[in-house]
Amino acid sequence: xxxxxxxxxxxxxxxxxxxxxxxxxxxxxxxxxxxxxxxxxxxxxxxxxxxxxxxxxxxxxxxxxxxxxxxxxxxxxxxxxxxxxxxxxxxxxxxxxxxxx
Numbered sequence: 429x430x431x432x433x434x435x436x437x438x439x440x441x442x443x444x445x446x447x448x449x450x451x452x453x454x455x456x457x458x459x460x461x462x463x464x465x466x467x468x469x470x471x472x473x474x475x476x477x478x479x480x481x482x483x484x485x486x487x488x489x490x491x492x493x494x495x496x497x498x499x500x501x502x503x504x505x506x507x508x509x510x511x512x513x514x515x516x517x518x519x520x521x522x523x524x525x526x527x528x529x
Contacts, residue, residue, distance in 0.1 A: 431492050453477070 429446070433439055460470055 432488070 429439060429442055432442060457470075460473065
């Protein structure tokens with residue numbers, strides 16, 4: 429999945445979509461088992477889902493290209509605000525500590 433893009437936000441969306449589909453499949457399989465569906469029907473449903481996923485996987489595989497940090501709009505670590513910038517300044521922390529006493 430990391431070969432699809434260099435953008436971490438795009439990859440996070442793809443991962444969320446993947447996990448949603450995975451959870452829906454798990455819920456469907458538990459639902460089929462809870463209603464006492466015959467095993468042959470469960471097997472056929474599994475094969476149908478697998479056969480439908482092959483063309484979709486092919487689209488993803490053929491759509492992957494070599495990525496380049498210079499060609500894509502990516503988020504670099506230096507562009508992200510670091511945690512120190514989000515924290516209050518040290519002077520403010522001392523004032524808070526004095527007020528607590």
